[in-house]
Amino acid sequence: MSLFQAVILGIVQGITEFAPISSSAHLVLIPDLMGWAQPDLSFDVMLHLGTLTAVICFFRSEISELFIAFVNGFKKKTARQKPECQLAWLIIIGTIPAIFIGLLFQDFFEGLFSNPLTVSLLLMVTGTFLWISEAASKKLRVLDDISLSDTLIIGLAQGCAIAPGISRSGATIAAGLFRGLNRDSAARFSFLLAIPIILGAVILKTGDFICLYGEQKSMPLLAGFLAAAVSGYLCIKYLLNYLKKGRLTIFAYYCWFVGAAFLLIR
Secondary structure (H helix, E strand, O other): OOHHHHHHHHHHHHHHHHOOOOHHHHHHHHHHHHOOOOOOHHHHHHHHHHHHHHHHHHOHHHHHHHHHHHHHHHHOOHHHHOHHHHHHHHHHHHHHHHHHHHHHHHHHHHHHOOOHHHHHHHHHHHHHHHHHHHHHOOOOEOHHHOOHHHHHHHHHHHHHOOOOOOOHHHHHHHHHHHOOEOHHHHHHHHHHHHHHHHHHHHHHHHHHHHHHHOOOOHHHHHHHHHHHHHHHHHHHHHHHHHHOOOOOHHHHHHHHHHHHHHHHHO
16 A cells, blocks of 8 residues: 555545545545555454544544543442443443344454445535435433433444445434434544444454554554544544534535446446
């Protein structure tokens, strides 16, 4: 992989991991369209480390508050009633459905990565979810209103997003909107929920990454990591600002266009 390809794919990963347009779809479709080799495992790990770094840096204050509240919840009964402690537990609970779905259907989902046409169709499905959720949601509830049932539904949506083409952020934000959350709250919960799932994916692949690292050139890996981290941080910042007033339908149209265009080109 060239340095240019690494930077381009890093930027793509950083933007599409958090924008509701499916990072997995773009990392399958763009190399296929450009005639590039599909990114290997070591590069994939570095891209995910980049986006993990981005979301942790952006939400560092919230993460610190959630961690302290979570620890204090084991020490004091009164601390368990604080919104930060409850939110920390909801993030943990919301991660569980994705773990089970990933373990049960891992081979099936991995097989989809080799089928760009299926990925294109699933990207169009993501667009449909976004459009319907934007049209149907009342958008009245805020982050402190999230309940256990909300969390389980959003967590199931995250689990389904293991399939390439189904955007993780798109599925979780759409699920939050369906439950009546406003766009900002749905997006914030989606991004916080991404932290343990991305961290888990990185940890699971670390063993293979160590084995393959010696076979790879360091510069493309570092370039991909930095590009994903910087673009991911900027994407979170500007997406949250946009969602305060902007609608998700623009992302739905994008998913439909890209999915349909690739089907026609192929």
